[in-house]
Amino acid sequence: MAFGQPRIEYKSNSEILKMREAGLVLAEALDEAVAAAKPGVTTASLNEIFGKVLERHNATSNFLGYHGFPANICASVNHEVVHGFPSDYVLKDGDVLKIDGGAIVDGWHADSARTVLVGENIDPEDKRLSEITEQAMWAGIAAAAKARFVGQIGEAIDDYVTSQPGDELGILEDYCGHGIGSAMHMAPDVLNYNAGHRGPRIKPGMALAIEPMLVRGDIETSVLEDDWTVVTNDKSNASQWEHTVAFTMGGVWVLTAHDGGAAGLAPFGVEPSPILP
Ligand code: MG
Numbered sequence: 001m002a003f004g005q006p007r008i009e010y011k012s013n014s015e016i017l018k019m020r021e022a023g024l025v026l027a028e029a030l031d032e033a034v035a036a037a038k039p040g041v042t043t044a045s046l047n048e049i050f051g052k053v054l055e056r057h058n059a060t061s062n063f064l065g066y067h068g069f070p071a072n073i074c075a076s077v078n079h080e081v082v083h084g085f086p087s088d089y090v091l092k093d094g095d096v097l098k099i100d101g102g103a104i105v106d107g108w109h110a111d112s113a114r115t116v117l118v119g120e121n122i123d124p125e126d127k128r129l130s131e132i133t134e135q136a137m138w139a140g141i142a143a144a145a146k147a148r149f150v151g152q153i154g155e156a157i158d159d160y161v162t163s164q165p166g167d168e169l170g171i172l173e174d175y176c177g178h179g180i181g182s183a184m185h186m187a188p189d190v191l192n193y194n195a196g197h198r199g200p201r202i203k204p205g206m207a208l209a210i211e212p213m214l215v216r217g218d219i220e221t222s223v224l225e226d227d228w229t230v231v232t233n234d235k236s237n238a239s240q241w242e243h244t245v246a247f248t249m250g251g252v253w254v255l256t257a258h259d260g261g262a263a264g265l266a267p268f269g270v271e272p273s274p275i276l277p
């Protein structure tokens with residue numbers, strides 16, 4: 001998403017450690033919401049489960065009340081891409097659910113999203129969509145570890161997606177990743193495609209939410225009358241995966257992954273570079 005503040009915020013080590021606390025709470029809250037996302041369950045109940053984990057850790061939601069957003073998570077199903085409301089919608093076998101959530105600890109934010117393939121009867125093309133979106137996120141994070149400019153993240157995501165065999169997936173251009181820290185959405189924008197410009201220089205102390213959104217069809221989207229829910233115009237299914245990543249002296253640290261990104265980065269020959277408390 002494109003959000004105002006042009007100045008990039010650089011975090012101290014102790015501030016990044018606070019963001020890590022928020023990231024770990026968020027990872028646990030997403031674990032529980034994802035585990036509960038079964039056929040027959042409402043998306044509102046996932047919102048409650050997520051909120052209880054935040055409460056348990058004295059963390060707060062950065063989604064609830066954000067420009068009037070009514071919930072702790074976005075729950076977007078099938079052709080809904082992002083920003084869907086949790087509701088009394090009952091999940092069905094084969095649904096493609098995106099859960100996007102955030103947490104604040106001591107004023108420091110984390111933001112992360114996962115795609116859940118609900119139940120057993122999954123369309124193989126939806127499975128492929130989610131897998132390529134998740135791997136594209138990791139390709140972007142791995143590239144970030146060695147990149148000099150923010151634009152190289154989108155290039156890596158774009159290269160990964162377009163190099164996959166089979167039907168080419170669409171990369172949404174209307175929405176993008178973002179800087180994060182003392183607020184959820186900060187400068188700079190982190191595009192998910194090769195925009196042909198390098199963007200700001202990457203420096204230690206930056207933190208970015210990297211969040212590719214891919215679709216099986218055309219990339220044109222609309223916002224529903226609720227003023228939030230983003231849907232694909234051709235009703236094709238969408239996937240979103242997101243992590244909050246901090247730049248440290250040695251590379252990247254994935255704040256919203258329990259292992260700091262070790263497993264996701266390993267196939268790219270990259271190790272996370274955590275800050276030691
Ligand atoms: Mg998010």
Ligand code: MG
Binds near residue numbers: 111209
């Ligand atoms: Mg985000």
